[in-house]
Every structure is written in structure tokens, then in C-alpha cells.
Amino acid sequence: MSIYSRLIIFAFLLLTAGPLLSQVKVEVTDGTISEYNLAVSPVHTSEKELNELSSNITKAMEMAFNLTGFFNVLDSRSFLEKPQTKVNEIDFKTWMNVSAKGLIKGYLKGGAKPELELYFFDVAEGKKILQKTYKASPKMLKKAAYRFVNELVYLLTGEEMTFMFSRIAFVEKKKGMYSIITMDFDGSNKKIVHSSKKILLLPEWSADGKKIFFTSYEKNNPNLYSIDVRSKRIRLVSSYEGLNTSATAHPDGKNIALRLSKDGNAELYMLDTVSGKLKRLTRNMAIDTAPSFSPDGKEIAFVSNRSGNPHIYRVWTNNTSRVERLTVQGKYNQDPDYSPDGKYIAFTGRDEFYNFDIFIFNISTRVISRVTQKQSKNETPSFSPDSKLLVFSSNRKGHNAIYLSNVKGDKQVMVYYGNGEAITPAWSPQVIK
């Protein structure tokens, strides 16, 4: 082959390979991730009846990008270009003028099954990086948009953001009525799983995400039940004398750890939910409660007041004499939750001004960071399945509502605000499509 042919082939390869090799990674400088200015151009539809759906999809993407913590989602009111601008007509200069680094464009077309087209452009290069088309029922299209967000975030950062495909369970207390409610992470698709005039408390997911454990006073004693989320079938799991509460699921899907006070005092036990076999984990006069399994099932984070005040501890399930105290500051630390990646334990802490806030204990560095501050009362954190976000209850708007936050605490979003008290949320352990 002559040198000229080779040059031509080389030039041709360069031209076509360019888009595949574009460097649009999010910058990492000095150990912190500087935020990437992202413009989400409102999803456009020419059909009036799809206006609400296109608006919901836009808002959903903005919220999801924001929660990942990687992006500074720009205010769409500052945009100069109209949403209906076609992709081959985009003037990238106008986007550079609003400081956008990345641009999302979306188009929604009607039909028996509406069609959603989503694009991502690198503004500086004026190049299309990602394009996807989804055809689904209106309800599923928002989920499709989340898939797009997750794919793009993975492309830019290498991180999977599966929080978008999971559900949250919580208790709502309203005028003497208790309900266990589940919803998508963003507050949509709410379902009342169970409700009663008798007390319902402390919901927690099973390892496979198909059941929820909870405590009920149905038989006038706090007993532990499980409910199948689909069939609503309820099963009595533990009904010893005294408290039967605070289940946490072992990854084996069979065992749980829970609090029982049948032996005269609140202690932790491991219960085989199939055989009913019980193994005692703590043995002292103090209150031992609120267990949370590590992702490998080898340790349990829990609360004990054996030092005089309630603090967070860790016990090893195969060697229950090995107990480690994790918190020393403050006089009131509660409700620990192990992150699914095994790196953190989130908990509620009461500070010296009697404020309740969310804190995170880093297991390897043993450093405690604060997630909420000066935002009224914040309690009972639970990690998302990808360990990226926390769900918790906060009464900053008057009464208890459900909030999401990234681990840093600078991206907080309210996802449920009802008429009653929404409390003790639990994030499902895995992706539920």
C-alpha cells in the first residue's frame, strides 16, 4: 500500500473515531470533584396532552443529576435557545454563553406507546456523545429517562447510580391511623402496603426486597411480622413476651437480627426465620437495640447504653464477645444503618443543643461527618442500594416528611410530605425495577 493510501485511511479513521474517543470525563482536582455545569433543556413535545409528561421527565432528570453530586444543574430560565430547537440546529455558542459544559436535549412524540428521544452533547466540542430512544407507556418513560441518566453518569464518572431504580418504605401516622407506605425513590408510585388503627412501627426490607418486616400491636403486644409487598400476605415472625422489633436482614435471606426483651432486658438475637432457631448476641443489663447488618453479614452495628448513654457499637456475629464502641461524642446516638458497600455507618446524633442530625461514621478512617445541620430535626437515616444517597425524616417544614440527601449533605430534596407524620424510612436493599 502506498504511503498516500495509508495517509488517507489514517485520516478517515481519525475523522470517524473522533466522537468515540472524545474526552468528556468529569475533572478530578485536588481529591475533590469539581462540579460539571449541566444544562437540561426542557423535553420538548408538540402534542399538548404530553406537556405534563414532558415536564415531569425534565424535572425527574434535573433532580436525579442533582442528587448524584457530580453536576451543577443550570437554571433553565437562563437558557437562550428554545426547547423545540432540533439537534442539527443547535447553536452551541449560546450554551457556552450560559457556562454549560454538557447539554441534554429531549423530544417526546405521541402514539399508542409514546416515544422519548434523549441526547447528550459536549458543548465545547459541539459533539453528540450519547443518544437513546425509548418507546414505552407514559408511566415507564420517566423510568427510561432515569436509565439514560444512569448511563450518562457511568460514562462520565465510571459510577453506577442505581438509587434511581429502588423504593423506599416508611410509616405514616395520621389521626390515630398507622400506615406502611412504599414509593419510588422520587416519591412517585406510592402504595399503602398495610394500615391499622393499632400501632405499626419500624419497617425494614428483607434481603431480596420482596418483604417488609415490621412491628405491630395487633395482638396487644409488640410482635414482629413480615408482609409480602406484592401479595400483601402477612406472616407472624416473632411473638415472644416483651418487645419483638427492629429486624435487620442477613444477606443469606434466611436469618435476621432483632431486638427481644423476653429475657428481662432488651438484647439482640439472631433468628432463623425458617426454623425459628434463636441465637443470643448480647448479654448485659443495658438496653441493646437497633441492629443493622453489615453487607457481608459478619458484623452488626447497634445501639447500647452500656456506657451510661446510648452510643453506636459493632458486634461480630461469629464472636459475640468482640464488641467495639464506635461513637464517643455526645450523649445520644441512635438508629445506625450500614451502607451496602460496607464503608459507612449512618446514624442519628443529638448535639449539645438538643438538635437531632444525620451523621456518617467512616469505618476505615473512623472520621464522623455531619450531613444535616441547622435544618430542624433530622432522624433515622437509611442508605440507598448504591450507597450514594441517604433517606431520612425531617420536620423542617413543620411536621415529619421524607428527604433524600447525598452523603456530603449539600444536595437535599424532599420526596414525601403528607398530612401526617412520615417517619423511620427504609431504603430497599436492591434494584426493584
Next chain:
Amino acid sequence: MKKQVSILLITAIALTFAFGCAKPPKAERELAEKAFRSAAIGKDCDKENYLAAEELLNKAREEINNKNYDKAKELFLKVKEKSDAIVKYYQTHPDECLPKKEVEEEVEEDVEEIANPAEDPDLDFPVIHFELDQYDIRGEDMAQVELMAKWMLNFEEKVVRIEGHADERGSVDYNMSLGEKRASEVKNKLIQLGVDAKRIKIVSYGEEKPVDPASNDEAWYENRRAEFKRVN
């Protein structure tokens, strides 16, 4: 002659004055004795002055016997003055001066009228309160717990349920244990005082059943409690 009568008269008058009135001071004595009898009410609370008045009175009576009527009169007047002062003191210091014996008798009568609560089958069970984050029985509540023990020992067939509660602040999970600990501390005390453990049930409602739904110190205090309920 006139000069001699004048001298006699003057001498007589002088002698009369020198030897005082021949009559004892009857009026003054009567007043003094009466005043001193009245002053008896101040005998305890104005003790010093009463004893002083008593001494003066005794002295005055002695002077009468010794026929020192002027001196006696002087003393009787002093006794009256002092006695009046004692009565005045009594009237202006009722807290100090009211006879204690009378008050004691009144209290005893009241106590006798109320029946022994530990023997009352329809006893309104007491509510035991607790400090924030705590479950030990406070000193001021101990008498109530002892009363319940006595009641349980008097009515041997009765079974009670102790319900433990916490105020709304803090962890829902932990509050269930706080409520339970409060109930079991009370149960343990009853057992210590001789009540059979089988007659005492306990249950915790955590923060779920407040008596006062408000969010202030008074409500929270009311809600941190252990209550007794009849099972039979």
C-alpha cells in the same frame, strides 16, 4: 402658837410623805393582777417578758407584805405595762403564738377521717414519672410505688399491668426500650417489696401513647410515665 401648829402640820405632812400612804395600792394591784392573767397567752411566745413580768409581780406582792406601798404601787404599774405589751405581742405575732397543741390536734383529726388508700379496692392508681432519658424511680415517687406494693399485698388475687411510656423526642426505637425499662424498674421494686412477679405484667408503648400531645416541657414530663392498669 400659829408657828407651832404650822410646824406640826408640816411635820405631819412630811411624816405622811416620808412613810408613804398608809393604804396599800388596791386598784393598781387589781389592774396588775388582771393584766398579768391576760398575759398568760403570751407565756410561751414572749417568754422572756412574761417571766420578767412575773418577777415584778412577785416583788410587788412582797413589798405589800413589807408595807412598802409606794414601791409596790410602782411595781404593779410596771407589771400592768409589761403585761399589756405581752398581749399586744401575741396579737401581732399569731404564727409564733398560736398554741401548737391545738394545731396538732386538728391535723390528727383530718388524718383519721381519710381511709387507708392501700385498703381501698377502688384505689385510683398513681402515675410514676421519670426524668429525661432515665428510668430509675425518683425519690419523690417512691412512696407511690410503696403504696402500690401495699395495695397488691392487701388484694392478693389482683393482677396489674404496668405500661411504660416515653416522651416524643428522640428515637422511636430507643423509646420503646425506655418505656419498657420504666415499667420494669417499677415492677422490680414491687417484687422487692414482696409482690409475686406473676401478678405483674409489663408492656411498653414507647412514644406512641402520650397523655398530652403538646410539644413542651410540661407535656413531655406528663408523657414520661409508668401507669398501672387492672388486669382483673
